[in-house]
Amino acid sequence: MAQTDSAPVQARIAQTIASDIAASPAQVTAAIGLLDGGATVPFVARYRKEATGGLDDTQLRTLSDRLGYLREMEARRETILNSIREQGKLTDDLARAIARAESKATLEDIYLPFKPKRRTKAMIARENGLEPLLRAIQDDRSAAPEALAEGYLTEAVPTVKDALNGARDILTEELSENADLLGKLREFMRAEAMIAARVVPGKEEAGAKFSDYFDHREKWASIPGHRALAILRAAKEEVVTMEIAPDPETGEPRAIATIAATLDTEAGRPGDLWLRDVARWAWRVKFSVSLYVDLLGELRQRAHDEAIKVFARNLHDLLLAAPAGPRATLGLDPGIRTGVKAAVVDATGKLLETATLYPFQPKMDLRGAEAKIIDMVKRHGVELIAIGNGTASRETERMVADTLKLLPPGVRAPTKVVVSEAGASVYSASELAAREFPDLDVSLRGAVSIARRLQDPLAELVKIEPQSIGVGQYQHDVDQRRLSQALDAVVEDAVNAVGVDLNMASAPLLAQVAGLGPALAQAIVAHRDAHGAFPSRRALMEVAGLGPKAFEQCAGFLRIREGEEPLDASSVHPEAYAVARKIVQSCGRDIREIMGQPAALKGLRAEEFVTGEFGLPTIRDIFAELEKPGRDPRPSFKTAQFTDGVEDIKDLKPGMSLEGTVTNVAAFGAFVDIGVHQDGLVHVSQLADRFVKDPHEVVKAGDVVRVRVTEVDIPRKRIGLSMRKQSEGGASPQGQNPRQGKPGPQGPRGKGPGKGSGKAPAKDSGNGALGAALRDAMNRR
Known part of the structure; x- marks a missing residue:
């Protein structure tokens, strides 16, 4: 992202973001400089702690998102200032109000009176000379507005009613462009508005899955995102109608009173009565509609944010799930009529054998399926059996359990694990799968994916579009661009947190490494295929198109086992190798003897190795890596033991x-x-x-x-x-x-059915689950 902000704007943005992420403006300014300079979030979080004061990847992601929003807002602020200035209407007070605006909504409220607009009823009324009538009513509240209106009748305004309606249109427009009033009403609605849903007559049966919302009402401010998304979907499918409004008996009169207060009305005088009627009219035809749109947008945004956050967290957990490790694995993609697809991969994920088994109807070749599984287990030394959790999963699991009991003495029974197959079919039909297995039937590719995702969930799941992994709620209803950005960030952070084996990783996995991308990842794989394994990280510089900047960003996240340089197996960045060797020399032993031996570093103080280039955070990270080089942050592998006899x-x-x-x-x-x-x-x-x-x-x-x-x-x-x-x-x-x-x-927790709920509280038996x-x-x- 390019930085073009002026110094005051930069300071304002840094201060705002600092408040958002619980950091100092100096930390934010440093991070912005690095990101603007082309650094990636994982690189900054891991290798530039001194510069940012230790901002983590979560803070940096929030910073990056907020930075984009705030820069857009600053650009809009400047556009509005210039527009009003060109109109010759920019006053000092107006300029200060624009400068103080803290959101795009507030900016647009201020800009409303100056915004070029299409011909309105108020414009027509002004052209017909009715603005002086409005001012006369406002100035002389004791006079009857009808009497005042008689002096403004013309051919274009033939009746008193037409004249008063014109004055009303002018005042309504003025009220709707009053930024302070808009702000007060918006805050009032945020606090008091209720969201209500009612079934469309005749849609009860077709929309049965939305039955909870056939007569539903709760506070807009506290409705959970998943319920908001459910109502939004039901409204979109025209099962329910939706309303966002204050209570008609208590809230609406308060909103109208807020508008009337702007007009400084008092009781009794004819002009005041007319002005209060205008306030009611303005609420009904202008404010209630525009604020409904505003709050609907805010509700959708809030619900989307929550849904995306849930999806992102679930994806993060799934990507960083415990890997079963490099063990020969049999993957089974269950099926009834079309058979159970089987694929054996070796410890490195290389495909060894495929088969299709038919243990169920209509073929019922149970003996053939059992014999084939036993044969594959024996010949390939299978240690794990991964069973997809789709249709016929439990039947397949039971069949496997019975088959393993038939293994001959001396053959160790593999561990069977039910694996989520979400996205496996997407991968099977992808271009990537076609390039990887051009001669393999699409249906069998899914079994390969199921086997590999048990060995290493992260390495396999990065081959699938995150949206297809299926760990979100209402994922198809949310902003797909924002969802994609959030999930891509999760994948990038997960991959770089674990690290990648440079000499074994696939192109899709390499593409997620900081500083790389699809093109450079393909270039690395092509170079590896042509010249063999990389002997060191430095050898990456020989890859076509991979320059110093990309190397700086990616090198620390790539691992080389048993290479020329022992530190290449760790997350120590090449730029810090010299200080790492200095630490090792202080022990008087060879680096290979030191790495992985925490006791060898006892007695050394990290503070002794701080330099002008490398501060204490980096030195401590180097100590941690020397103690446990290339450590995997993922948990140990564990499987659930399902209860025998419980299959349905x-x-x-x-x-x-x-x-x-x-x-x-x-x-x-x-x-x-x-x-x-x-x-x-x-x-x-x-x-x-x-x-x-x-x-x-x-x-x-x-x-x-x-x-x-x-x-x-x-x-x-x-x-x-x-x-x-x-x-x-x-x-x-x-x-x-x-x-x-x-x-x-x-209220938000509820003590009873409540007045006006429209139905008795839903009955939850037992524990209410x-x-x-x-x-x-x-x-x-």
């Missing part, structure tokens, strides 16, 4: 204790795979024996957890689960409603 939702009974894997985390709870066809929902109120505001405080995608079945709804295929320690359902943790923030008019929240959850995509 019909096998579940309330009170059962099961182990499962968290597949998705949403604002309202977590979805857990417990070994049946449907994931169960642990509602946020059931995640812990305490109040939980954010489910991510307790669980993340990929976690193996112990849950208890609380409810089973077989007709709707819904399962309620709990992670609370109580053996029996009871009251929710203190202060927490089981439906977690599903408020009616009575089903009900409205569960329907929300199951409709989340």
